[in-house]
Amino acid sequence: MKNYLDIALIITSIALIISVILQSKGVGLGGLTGGDSGGVFTARRGIEKTLFYITIGLSALFFVLIITLVVVS
Numbered sequence: 001m002k003n004y005l006d007i008a009l010i011i012t013s014i015a016l017i018i019s020v021i022l023q024s025k026g027v028g029l030g031g032l033t034g035g036d037s038g039g040v041f042t043a044r045r046g047i048e049k050t051l052f053y054i055t056i057g058l059s060a061l062f063f064v065l066i067i068t069l070v071v072v073s
Contacts, residue, residue: 005069012062019055023048 002069002072005065005072009062009065009069012058012065016055016058016062019051019058022051023055
């Protein structure tokens with residue numbers, strides 16, 4: 001059981017990292033390192049909104065997996 005949780009945690013972690021990186025739209029490498037993009041915040045539409053909800057779901061799944069792994073251990 002612990003091995004399956006570890007594998008699920010690794011996959012969830014990688015997916016969460018990718019979804020957070022993909023949310024940095026059009027800001028280049030400077031935005032990934034904390035640089036100011038100078039952009040204006042706009043409403044999320046289409047794929048941005050979907051990616052935002054996927055990131056929230058992945059973070060909730062990550063939290064549940066961590067708690068489950070602590071309880072099982």
